Amino acid sequence: MPRGDKSAYTEKQQRQAEHIEESERDQGRSEEAAERIAWATVNKQDGGGKRSGSGRKKTAKKSARKATKKAARKSAAKKGARKSTAKKATKKAAKKATKKAAKKATKKAAKKTGARKTAKKTAKKAAKKTGARKATQKTASKATKKSTGRKTASKATKKAAKKTAKKSGRTSASRSAAAKKAARTRARKRSGNGASP
Numbered sequence: 765m766p767r768g769d770k771s772a773y774t775e776k777q778q779r780q781a782e783h784i785e786e787s788e789r790d791q792g793r794s795e796e797a798a799e800r801i802a803w804a805t806v807n808k809q810d811g812g813g814k815r816s817g818s819g820r821k822k823t824a825k826k827s828a829r830k831a832t833k834k835a836a837r838k839s840a841a842k843k844g845a846r847k848s849t850a851k852k853a854t855k856k857a858a859k860k861a862t863k864k865a866a867k868k869a870t871k872k873a874a875k876k877t878g879a880r881k882t883a884k885k886t887a888k889k890a891a892k893k894t895g896a897r898k899a900t901q902k903t904a905s906k907a908t909k910k911s912t913g914r915k916t917a918s919k920a921t922k923k924a925a926k927k928t929a930k931k932s933g934r935t936s937a938s939r940s941a942a943a944k945k946a947a948r949t950r951a952r953k954r955s956g957n958g959a960s961p
Contacts, residue, residue, distance in 0.1 A: 772813025773806070781806045 772780065781802040788798035 770803075770813075772815050777806050777810060777814060780809075795824045 770781075773781075781799075784802035784805055785798045788801050793801070826885065
């Protein structure tokens with residue numbers, strides 16, 4: 765059968781292809797493109813020519829093969845899941861056993877070292893107490909130093925403020941006296957200038 769031969773297609777399939785080709789031409793496609801699209805859609809729908817001996821795809825066998833493959837995959841997945849759950853269970857049991865053994869060992873070690881720890885704790889507490897006393901003494905001495913420093917600083921600032929106040933009072937008084945003198949001299953000049961003409 766040469767390529768492009770449509771003898772394997774039934775009359776119904778040929779009518780469908782003609783109808784699709786006409787609608788494609790109405791949409792503005794060329795004859796070749798419309799024909800190609802029409803036969804492609806017929807092949808997509810039916811899987812090729814339906815006449816006997818056309819060598820078209822047999823869907824029944826394929827679907828059966830697909831179903832068997834799916835079933836085989838599912839069963840394999842189930843077996844794998846069972847194996848993995850068994851492995852997980854054994855791993856969990858082993859972990860629990862190791863944890864229990866580790867806990868027991870730590871408890872024994874803790875009992876032995878318990879006496880040592882209590883001795884260390886008491887020594888630390890005594891050291892902390894003495895350290896706290898020293899720290900309180902240091903803080904008290906620092907506080908007294910700070911308070912004396914503050915007092916001296918406040919005295920110095922008061923003295924400086926008094927000095928600046930005295931200076932500003934002197935300067936303001938001298939300024940006012942100078943202004944008065946200047947006003948008097950101006951008045952004399954005016955009166956002197958007014959009398960001569």
